[in-house]
Every structure is written in structure tokens, then in C-alpha cells.
Amino acid sequence: MSMTEQRSTSALLYLSGVTVSFDGFKALNNLSLLVEPGEMRAIIGPNGAGKTTMMDVVTGKTRPDEGEVVFDGKADLTKLDEADIATLGIGRKFQKPTVFENHTVRDNLLLALAGLRSWYKLLLAAPTKAENNRLDEILSIIRMEPQQHMLAARLSHGQKQWLEIGMLLAQDPKLLLVDEPVAGMTDVETETTAQVLREINKTHSVVVVEHDMSFVRALGVKVTVLHEGSMLAEGTLDQVSADPRVVEVYLGR
Amino acid sequence: MITRFLWQGMGPSLRVAVLFVLAIGIILPLLNQLMPASNALYVPAWVLQLIGKYLCFASLALAVDLVWGFCGILTLGHAAFFALGGYCMGMYLMRQIGSRGQYGNPLLPDFMVFLNYKELPWFWHGFDQFWFAAIMIVLVPSLLALALGWFAFRSRVTGVYLSIITQAMTFALMLAFFRNDMGLGGNNGMTDFKDILGFSVQSDATRATLCFASALVLAIFLVISAAVVGSRFGKALTAVRDAESRMRFLGYRVEGYKLFVFVLSAAMAGIAGALYVPQVGIINPSEFSPGNSIEAVLWVAVGGRGTLIGPVIGAFLVNWGKTYLTGALPEVWLFALGALFIAVTLFLPKGVVGLWSQIRSRGTTRKAKVPA
Numbered sequence: 121m122s123m124t125e126q127r128s129t130s131a132l133l134y135l136s137g138v139t140v141s142f143d144g145f146k147a148l149n150n151l152s153l154l155v156e157p158g159e160m161r162a163i164i165g166p167n168g169a170g171k172t173t174m175m176d177v178v179t180g181k182t183r184p185d186e187g188e189v190v191f192d193g194k195a196d197l198t199k200l201d202e203a204d205i206a207t208l209g210i211g212r213k214f215q216k217p218t219v220f221e222n223h224t225v226r227d228n229l230l231l232a233l234a235g236l237r238s239w240y241k242l243l244l245a246a247p248t249k250a251e252n253n254r255l256d257e258i259l260s261i262i263r264m265e266p267q268q269h270m271l272a273a274r275l276s277h278g279q280k281q282w283l284e285i286g287m288l289l290a291q292d293p294k295l296l297l298v299d300e301p302v303a304g305m306t307d308v309e310t311e312t313t314a315q316v317l318r319e320i321n322k323t324h325s326v327v328v329v330e331h332d333m334s335f336v337r338a339l340g341v342k343v344t345v346l347h348e349g350s351m352l353a354e355g356t357l358d359q360v361s362a363d364p365r366v367v368e369v370y371l372g373r
Numbered sequence: 374m375i376t377r378f379l380w381q382g383m384g385p386s387l388r389v390a391v392l393f394v395l396a397i398g399i400i401l402p403l404l405n406q407l408m409p410a411s412n413a414l415y416v417p418a419w420v421l422q423l424i425g426k427y428l429c430f431a432s433l434a435l436a437v438d439l440v441w442g443f444c445g446i447l448t449l450g451h452a453a454f455f456a457l458g459g460y461c462m463g464m465y466l467m468r469q470i471g472s473r474g475q476y477g478n479p480l481l482p483d484f485m486v487f488l489n490y491k492e493l494p495w496f497w498h499g500f501d502q503f504w505f506a507a508i509m510i511v512l513v514p515s516l517l518a519l520a521l522g523w524f525a526f527r528s529r530v531t532g533v534y535l536s537i538i539t540q541a542m543t544f545a546l547m548l549a550f551f552r553n554d555m556g557l558g559g560n561n562g563m564t565d566f567k568d569i570l571g572f573s574v575q576s577d578a579t580r581a582t583l584c585f586a587s588a589l590v591l592a593i594f595l596v597i598s599a600a601v602v603g604s605r606f607g608k609a610l611t612a613v614r615d616a617e618s619r620m621r622f623l624g625y626r627v628e629g630y631k632l633f634v635f636v637l638s639a640a641m642a643g644i645a646g647a648l649y650v651p652q653v654g655i656i657n658p659s660e661f662s663p664g665n666s667i668e669a670v671l672w673v674a675v676g677g678r679g680t681l682i683g684p685v686i687g688a689f690l691v692n693w694g695k696t697y698l699t700g701a702l703p704e705v706w707l708f709a710l711g712a713l714f715i716a717v718t719l720f721l722p723k724g725v726v727g728l729w730s731q732i733r734s735r736g737t738t739r740k741a742k743v744p745a
Contacts, residue, residue, distance in 0.1 A: 179622060206624030218619045220612045227608050232623055239629040242606040244378055291623060 130193070132157045132295055132325050133178065138187030140173055140349075147173040148184070149349035155295070160321040162336045162357075163329045165346035166369060171329040174346070175297050179212050180205040192294065207237065211293030215300040217280040221273035225264055225283055228272050229255050232287035254290070262286040278309075285316060296320065298328045302335045314338040333357075345369070379596055382603025390682045391592045394431075397424065398588020402581030418577045421584040425652045427692050428587035432645035434672040434684035435594050436638040441670065442679035443602055444634050445614035447532075450539030451642050452665035453546050454514035456656070458643025460550075461513055463563040463656040464497060465506035466574070470567050483565070484558050494556040503570055510647040511640045517542075518639030519632065526628040526635075531617070540663050547661035562657025574651050587648045591685070594641050598681055601637070610634060611679075671710070674717050677724030686725055 133155040140148040148170045155161050165171055176182035177189060180202040189197040195208050206212075220228050233251060236242055247255075259265045262282045267275065272283060288296060298317065302310040314335060317326060330336055336343060336357055343360050345352040347369045353360045360366050383391075401416050401424060408415040433455050440446045472479040476486040480493055499505040521542060525535055553559035572579045601607055613620050613627050620627055650656045659665075668691070676687020691713070698706045721728055 181618075202618075202621035203624050203626040206622050212622045214619075218616055220615055220619075222611055222615055223608060230605070231608060231612055231620075236605070237624050237626065239606055239609070239626075239633055242609055243601070243604050245605055246377070246381075247605070 130157070131155060131190075132159070132192060133327070134188070134190040134193075135174075135178075136188040136190075138174075138177060138184045138189060140170075140177060140182060140184050146349050148177065148187075151187070151346070151350055153344060153351065155325060155327060157294075158321075158325055160317070160326040160328070160339065160341045162339055162341055162343045163327060163346060164331070164333070164336055164343060165352070167331075168348075169346040170349040171346055172299065173349075175212065175299055175327075175329060178205075178297060179210060203237070206291075206293075209292075209294035210297065211288055211291045211295070212297045213284060213288060213299060213301065215303050217277070217284050219272040219275075219280050219283050219287070222271065224269050224271055225275070226255060226259070226268040228283055229258055229286055229290045232290040234290065234292045258286045258289050261289065281313075285320075288320070293324060295325045295327065298326060300330055300332075301328065302330065302332050310335050311338060378604065379600045382599030382601070382607070383596070384599070384603075387595065387599050387681060390685065391595050394428070394588050394592045394595065394685070398428070398585045398592070402585050405577060405581050418580045421577075421580045422652055423696065425580070425584035425587045426649060427689050428584070428591050429645045429649040429652070430669075430672065430692055431685040431688040432587070432591045432594050432648075433642050433669050434676065434688040435591070435598060435681065436641040436645065437669045438673045438678060438681070438684040439598055439601070439638045439641070440635055441673060442684075443607065443614060444610050444631055445617075446631065446635065447536045447670070448539045448635075448638075449536045449663065449666050449670065450541075450543035451638070451669055453539075453543035453661055454518065454639040454642035455646035455649070455665075455669075456543075456546070456550075456658075456660035457514045457517065458510045458646035459650040459656045459660060460557060460563075460646075461500075461506055461509040461643070462647035462650045463566075464500040464557075465503060466566040466569060466651060467563050468497070468501040469569065470565065473567055474565070482558075482563070484561060484563075485556070488553055488559075490556070497556070507647075510643050514639040514643030514646075515636050518636045522632045522635040523628075526631045540666065543661050543666055544663050547658050547663075550658035550661060558657070560658060562655060564655040564657075566651060566654055569651050574654065580652070583648065583652050587652070590644060590648060595681060595685070597637075601634070602681065606630070606633075668710070671714055671717075673724075675713065675721070675724055677726030680724070680726045683724050683726040690725070 131154040133153070135151055135153040138148050138151045139146060151170065151174065153174075163171055163174070173182060177184050178197060180197060180200055184198055191197050191205070191208060191210065197205055200208070220231060223231065230247060230251070233254065235251065236245055259268050262285060264279065264282060264286065267279065272280065275283060301313050301317070305313065310332070317328065317339065320326060328339065342355065343357050344354045345360050345366050352369060353363045353366050401421060404414050404416040405418060405421055433451065436454070437448060437451045440448050467482040470482065474483040474486075476483055478486050481490055485493075500509070521538070525538060530538065549555060550557055551560050557563075566574045568574065569579065602610070609620065609625060610630050613625070613630050617627055646660075672687040672691050673684045674687070675691055676685065677683025694709070695706060698709055717724065
């Protein structure tokens with residue numbers, strides 16, 4: 121496919137005709153998707169629908185066989201690697217909290233902080249005043265000032281979740297991809313997470329991939345249903361749950 | 374800026390270690406030079422030679438730890454960089470022999486005369502100059518590491534596959550250096566050295582100086598490593614070790630981090646090898662043997678992976694044990710080495726240094742601390 125044509129779209133994230141196959145199995149099959157700036161989108165679908173593969177394609181981990189993936193109206197994500205894409209402003213939160221266990225809370229935030237990434241600059245750079253101020257600010261938002269010099273390995277599960285949210289704030293991406301944030305959480309934790317995501321969505325665009333219907337209902341945003349690598353339905357949760365094809369996919373087998 | 378860079382990693386325990394290494398490198402040679410042989414404090418030259426050798430091994434261990442302990446690359450081929458540095462030094466020392474060789478050829482080393490070489494191979498030119506050899510000692514291992522690392526890290530070869538590649542590299546080099554037509558001495562290697570920088574390699578004063586130089590180099594390596602590990606680069610490096618893909622998704626180009634530390638480490642190993650050769654008086658292809666690289670990894674494991682003092686302690690402990698056992702009970706050494714590997718893996722995952730901090734922190738609340 122020729123990439124020379126300049127695509128003009130107001131969408132923050134634009135996927136068109138994306139196909140990914142693994143050994144003949146089509147994990148994504150001609151998938152198209154638009155995410156507007158400032159939007160929060162929930163993506164649902166049964167196991168194997170291609171949710172995680174879609175995230176992998178957007179973050180540069182997997183290259184699509186066919187199709188276009190454009191970020192912010194100009195960047196062709198199919199040509200870039202993970203580091204480039206992250207620098208453009210796409211953050212990713214994994215299902216399992218992944219903080220750097222052998223680093224202190226403050227160093228975790230420093231590593232995530234938007235800015236210096238090149239190895240030769242980091243050899244000589246000390247954290248600047250502005251960077252330190254930003255770290256203090258984030259530490260106070262996530263209420264972890266007392267633990268800032270503690271190793272992340274010694275934090276409780278809940279504290280790690282908060283640290284990871286702090287790292288996302290530090291990274292300050294334009295678009296945040298969140299992979300199954302409430303897997304294995306209690307109802308109360310699920311509700312808190314929904315609140316946090318809504319808070320983050322005030323300043324960032326968010327795409328949430330989720331399995332848990334009650335969580336998606338709590339988010340109250342536009343929903344895209346994936347099935348066998350393609351989009352099956354799109355709309356509010358009530359609209360899509362009334363769609364007979366969606367019911368068929370979720371309940372029919 | 375450079376001063377701040379070098380100072381940033383210097384924790385108190387590291388300062389003690391650097392001073393201790395320098396003290397060994399100054400006091401022992403002085404006792405050898407200033408004390409009469411009858412004095413109880415006199416240090417014989419063979420002790421200096423032994424300590425000098427251990428100091429070079431400690432530098433090699435530190436180099437291994439920099440990539441394995443701090444970047445998670447289990448290298449099983451670091452002895453190759455050590456041996457390459459050694460060969461560069463060996464070539465310089467061979468050319469210092471001049472017409473004093475068995476065959477009295479002023480230009481060609483003995484083994485070349487023996488193998489009917491008519492002229493000096495092209496890659497031997499320049500090695501009569503020390504400055505040229507010194508540059509090559511750093512450059513040759515670094516370039517090999519750069520080439521290997523560039524391909525391996527770019528194609529995202531990690532874990533055991535990378536270990537196998539490094540092991541294959543040293544094995545291939547060993548086979549190559551065993552060939553007589555490589556023009557590097559074949560299986561006999563290079564020996565019968567006479568002078569280094571105009572001083573006889575046999576004299577006690579040269580031995581004392583080489584022992585001091587080995588200590589100085591180790592001390593400098595400790596300071597440099599501490600600075601690298603203590604910098605923001607070092608924080609990113611250990612983060613790459615612990616969660617590589619997470620770092621990629623944070624926007625770090627992981628390859629650059631790995632490549633820099635791999636090349637730095639290879640250069641350190643090369644310098645250590647270059648100091649080792651004049652002290653033992655020989656360099657031959659067996660220095661490339663895979664077992665040597667694995668032993669270097671073991672020194673790090675015994676001392677404490679991911680600490681800077683650990684590899685130094687480990688190199689001294691294991692090599693002292695080796696010197697003792699190969700003298701007292703030669704047939705036991707290899708079994709002891711194997712048993713040590715198993716024991717360290719099972720009971721001392723963080724090595725001797727880890728054991729020490731475990732004892733020290735028992736009963737007290739541990740505060741977050743960067744390992745020194």
C-alpha cells in the first residue's frame with residue numbers, strides 16, 4: 121500500500137483495513153477504527169477477538185500485514201518501532217502492574233518522565249529543577265511522598281497500581297492504551313479504577329480494552345465490539361448489547 | 374561535569390574498596406622494592422605476580438558484571454575480549470624482542486621464521502610502537518563487541534540465545550587462533566618476552582610496576598563503573614535488565630543502552646588482558662577457551678552479581694582457591710569448581726556481598742539503597 125498520499129483526518133488514532141495473521145490465523149481481519157481527540161473508548165469482545173493484537177499493532181510491537189495505522193493525522197505507525205511510538209505520545213498500561221521493582225518510587229517516576237531518552241545524554245544528565253518539581257507534584261497527586269525512596273518491590277499491590285498511574289502521568293501521553301485494567305480486582309477496586317480513568321480522560325485520550333461488562337458500564341463511554349478480528353458493532357453499551365449479532369457472539373455459543 | 378559524573382556513583386563502601394585496591398597496589402610493590410629479602414615484611418616477586426594476575430581477573434570480573442549484573446546479558450564469551458587485548462599486548466612484546474630471538478631475525482618473531490614467513494604480515498605493522506598497541510588493546514575488543522552487539526541487540530536476541538552466541542564467538546576465535554597460518558603464533562601462542570617499554574619483563578621492578586598498574590586500572594574501572602551505574606543511564610540500564618519491553622513502551626531505545634555497556638565492558642576486559650600477559654609471560658589460544666569465560670561468570674556469581682565490589686571479591690576468592698587447590702589437590706579443583714557453582718546458585722543467589730548485607734540488615738528496617 122502506498123503511504124505517499126497525505127491523509128487528512130481529525131482522528132487522533134485512525135486504523136483502516138488492518139490485517140494481521142499469525143501462521144494463517146487472522147488475529148485482525150480488515151479492522152477499521154477511529155478514536156477522536158479527548159475521547160475515551162472501550163473495546164470489548166470475547167477471547168481471541170483481537171483486542172490485544174490491536175494494542176500491539178498501535179504500539180509497534182506487531183507489524184500489520186495490511187492496512188493503515190495513523191496517529192495524530194500524520195504519523196504512520198506501521199513504519200515506527202515501540203520507542204518512536206512512545207515518544208510520539210502513545211502510552212500503554214499492561215494488565216499486570218509493571219513497575220521497576222529494583223528502583224525507588226521516585227526513580228520509577230523519573231524513568232517514566234517525558235523527556236530525555238537517549239543513552240548518551242542520560243550518562244551526564246542530572247535531574248533538572250523542573251523535572252524534580254514535576255516529580256514532587258506527581259508524588260503528591262498519587263499520595264506517595266512518604267514512600268518515594270522505598271524500593272517499588274516493597275510496595276503493596278494497591279500502591280504499585282498507584283505508582284503505575286503516577287508513571288502514566290509522568291509519561292504524559294496524548295493517547296493512553298489500557299489493557300484489561302480490572303482483571304482480578306474486587307468490585308470496590310474496579311469502581312476506583314473507573315474513577316481514575318475518567319480523571320485521566322479529562323486531559324488525555326484513552327482506549328480501554330476490557331472483558332468485564334460491568335466495568336464498561338461504569339465507564340459509560342462509546343463501545344466498540346470486536347469479533348474475530350473485525351469490528352462487529354459500535355455505539356453506547358445499551359445500543360451494542362441490544363444488537364442481536366453481539367448477543368449471538370457473547371451468548372450464542 | 375566530568376568530575377561530577379565520576380563522583381556521582383561513589384558511595385562510602387565503594388570508596389573503601391577503591392582505596393583498598395590502591396593500597397594493595399602500592400604497599401605490596403613497595404615492600405618488595407624497599408625491604409631486604411631477609412626482612413619478614415619482604416614480599417617476593419612471585420607474590421606480586423600472583424596478586425597482579427588476580428587484579429587483572431578482578432577487572433575482567435567487573436567487566437562481566439557490568440553487562441550481566443546491571444544489564445542482564447549473560448555473557449559466556451568475555452574471555453575472548455580479555456584474550457584479544459592480551460594478544461595485542463603480546464604482539465607489542467614480540468616486536469620488542471628484536472634480534473634477541475633464537476633465530477636472531479631483527480624483524481620477524483621466532484615463530485614466523487620457523488614457519489618460513491618471508492615478511493611481516495600486514496596486521497603486525499605498528500605493533501613495535503607502544504602507543505599503537507595501546508590503542509589496539511582498546512579498539513580491537515571494542516569493535517568486535519560493537520559488531521556482535523549491534524547485530525544481536527538490533528535483532529532482539531536475548532537470554533540464553535545471546536549467551537550461546539557469545540560462547541560460539543569465543544570458541545570460533547579459539548579455533549582460528551589455533552591455526553598456524555593466522556600469523557599469530559598458532560597453538561604455541563607468543564612467549565619469551567624480553568622488554569616492556571624498555572624495561573626487562575623479568576625484573577622485580579617491572580613486576581612491581583605491573584602489579585601497581587593492575588591495581589590502578591582496577592581502581593579506575595571501579596570508579597568508571599560506579600559513575601555509569603549511578604547515573605540516570607545506570608537507572609535506565611537496570612530497568613532494561615528488569616523489564617525490557619516496558620522500557621521500550623516508555624520510549625527508550627534499548628539497543629543503545631545495551632550496546633554502550635557491552636562495548637565499554639569489552640574494552641575493560643581487553644585492557645585487563647593486556648596487563649595480564651606481561652605478568653604471566655605467555656598468551657596462547659587456550660585463553661579463548663569457553664571454560665575461561667564461564668569461570669569469569671562464576672567469579673561474579675560468587676562475589677555478588679549486580680554489585681561493584683562483588684566481582685572483585687569473587688575473583689580473588691575463587692582464584693585464590695584455584696591456586697591453592699591446583700597446588701595441594703590438583704585432581705579436586707574441577708569438582709570443587711562445579712560444587713561451588715551449585716552451592717552459590719542454591720544458597721547464595723546474591724553472592725558473598727549479598728550474604729553480608731543480609732546479615733547486616735537482619736533485625737533492622739531496611740532502607741532503599743543503591744547497591745555499591
